[in-house]
Amino acid sequence: MGREVTMGRAVPIATIICLLFASCTNDSESDLVEIEPDKSKTISYEADIRQIIGNNCLDCHKSPPVNGAPFSLDTYDRVKDKVENGNLITAINRQSGEPAAMPPTGRLPKATIDLIEQWADEGFLEQ
Numbered sequence: 001m002g003r004e005v006t007m008g009r010a011v012p013i014a015t016i017i018c019l020l021f022a023s024c025t026n027d028s029e030s031d032l033v034e035i036e037p038d039k040s041k042t043i044s045y046e047a048d049i050r051q052i053i054g055n056n057c058l059d060c061h062k063s064p065p066v067n068g069a070p071f072s073l074d075t076y077d078r079v080k081d082k083v084e085n086g087n088l089i090t091a092i093n094r095q096s097g098e099p100a101a102m103p104p105t106g107r108l109p110k111a112t113i114d115l116i117e118q119w120a121d122e123g124f125l126e127q
């Protein structure tokens, strides 16, 4: 009894492989379009706040404090503490010339005050 041997399968298999490869190049456009996250900047002590305090507050609120300033604002922990448990945000929002307006030399620009408030709202990032 002879068994029929089917030859010539190589060609159909090669064709299938070609089709598989072809389908791999069929990226749909939707894979390439990313939804942009909100890129608005996150505020951190090291990147933003340290410099603002350094430029505007440390003349007096250094360690140890001078010029009658009651405490120092020379570290992350001290600044954060005065926002949370002191009234730093209130003090920087007082009008120039009001008692205990900070800094006493004149109110910070609104954008700078906003940065400090945003830093607090975002949870006091350090880095």
Ligand code: HEC
Residues within 6 Å of the ligand: 053, 056, 057, 058, 059, 060, 061, 067, 068, 069, 070, 082, 086, 087, 088, 089, 091, 092, 099, 100, 101, 102, 103, 104, 105, 108
């Ligand atoms: C020229 C010196 C000087 C500078 C600069 C200065 N302070 Fe003061 N700060 C003081 C003095 C003096 C007091 C306490 C006396 C008073 O109430 O005015 C004070 C008090 C404070 C208080 C307590 C306010 C209150 O209502 O009791 C805070 C908060 C404060 N400063 C934050 C800051 C911050 C933040 C900056 C920078 C943006 C700053 N200070 C810049 C001298 C300064």
